[in-house]
Amino acid sequence: MVAMNPSNLPRRVFDGYGYHCRAVSVFAEPRSADELANWFRYARAEGLTVAMRGAGRSYGDAALNGGGLVLDTRAMDRVLAWDPSTGVADLEPGVTIENLWRTTLKDGYWPPVVPGTMFPTIAGCAAMNVHGKNNFKVGPWGDHILEAELVTPGGERLTLSRQENPEIFHAAIGGFGMLGAFTRLRVRLKKLHSGRLRVRRHHVRSLEEQFAFFEEHTQKADYCVSWVDCIAGGASLGRGEAHSAYYLHEGEDRSPDFLPEHQDLPGTILGVPRGLVAKIVAAFSSNWGMKLLNTAKYTASSILPRSTYEQGHVAFNFLLDYVPNWRDSYRPHGFIQYQPFVPRDAAPEVFADILKLTQARGVPSYLGVLKRHRADDFLLSHAVDGYSFALDFPVTPENRETLWRTLHEVSDMVCSNGGRFYPAKDAVIRPDHFQRAWGQARISEFRALRARLDPQRLLRTELAARFGVDEDQRV
């Protein structure tokens, strides 16, 4: 093991996936739980803070630690065990969602929860307790973790489950890496009866129709998601296009095809090679250009008949991966994502206010996505029984101040309505929002676990520091 001044470790400029947040850190790439534990020991001896990082797919500052050590777990990427008879897999933390489905699909299994991209690591997904378009039905990623191994900065190696250390299990999952590092996860996958989903497309003319869609279709569909044109105003406020999707039941697909290669995404989108799409979209990256793109997308949706079709799991779930390096459309300054969760009754009004306020301030979102959620039993869960609105905002030197001010106002509104935020994406909320969204009781419980598992407060990320995870901060 190294016995050197931490300044002499290799450095990297790490960024959030939205490009906007970045920080220089020294880094190491442990290949085993023992090596990882050694790095914690080293950090403890050197008084160095540590952040865990997987694939770096969080949009904001969740996997950044300026001036500290970043432990990149991508080298720990082995599938330790996979049992097709039970659908249970034992995985190292750096296994990605893509590795996972490529391992299990041939046996007819699919990850029960996936985010909009297949590139994150499963430990990153656990730390952020990510959700998919089926959150209303199956809960977050953590609901499908049977057991986890956690290496703590204090030097413990704990097995976590609903039976063993349940309070740590429910806090470390969704604890954005502040209680330790996951070094092994046991997850249960979903049995499929087809390599495809039945998908229905729904034309949505207003925000009212958006909520009507979810209220109706979440009763029966397995997945529901809706795109929102965040630039249209007036009577068209909240218009968009929704999709619901259903697993096929046993026998519906007479010859199910579980070949991973048949899931792969097509090489072109509307005839354009996928590699070029980000560059073309970049040309529209202004309020006017995006108004044009959003309107074009909406108009296309209104002309096309309401339709039902079958689509592979990859094509349906990983829309973002259709466009390689899509984040390049937001070069050079990058973008942020912001995703508030609001209880069901308050959501229609709050989301309408978000659209109106961002439009009025000249900082409309270029892409909005609505989803339905349910509450879960994780300590720092972001989900509530209600709706979330994922919003992309470009960041420029000119709009930055207005954008932050606007989103702080929006965050006040979200907090006043009992809402929460998504740490996997956040880049803006302040300690007061963190405290109001999660409440003093949960935060105190989390801090007590921190004091026990990380007494020296080695674990640190820019996000945790910004939230004021360890102490109440005045704004």
Next chain:
Amino acid sequence: MPQFKNAVIIGASSGIGAELVKQLAAEGTVVAAVARRVGELEKLRDACGADKVRIYAHDVRQFDTTAPLWDEIVADLGSIDLFVYNAGVMPRIEESEYNFAKDREMMEVNVVGAMAWLNPVAAYMEARRGGTIVGISSVAGERGRRGNPAYHTSKAALTTYLESLRNRLFRYGVQVVTVKPGPVDTPMTTGLKLPLIIKADECARGTIALAKGGTAEGYVPAIWAPIMFVIRSVPSVIFRKTNI
């Protein structure tokens, strides 16, 4: 307002480096002056004022001390917008002398020491999306002349390293400036008969002008541009017969 708020000069105790410190400090830039000889640095600080010049003792061949010192300087100054690597040595190599120890010293001071500094500096500048990095290379890097193989190699290596760094950092708004002085009257060249030799203060002035302009590569004085164009164009079969 000076163009550069806070600068770091490596190899600041004499020659071009000392002149850079004086001229930048005179413009109002706060300068971290880094060199082995503390006595010389103290004189420089006394001459320029302790509010303008901070001094740091450091040997560029003690590679393990470099990144920690960089972190210390960043902490002391708050932010850095100009970094100059000026450390360089050129021990005399006699005709028929073949001396690894001297070659190694030149590579370690002129190249490896630069890399030890430029890694943390480049990471810092990339993350802050701006700043200027200057490397004092030399016209000597453009041809392998017969006099001093390692010196020419070291400057060619530094020039190429800086070019790569420029290509890496351009997209992040960071300027990387390669300065190629001809002969300069400094302790390094004492006793040598060299053509078109200039004073160190003149060289420092030219360097600061190139840094302010964000020039990719520049000669000091500019007359070396056409001269080196000609020298680069001489075919090797002829070049080996000359005493250039």
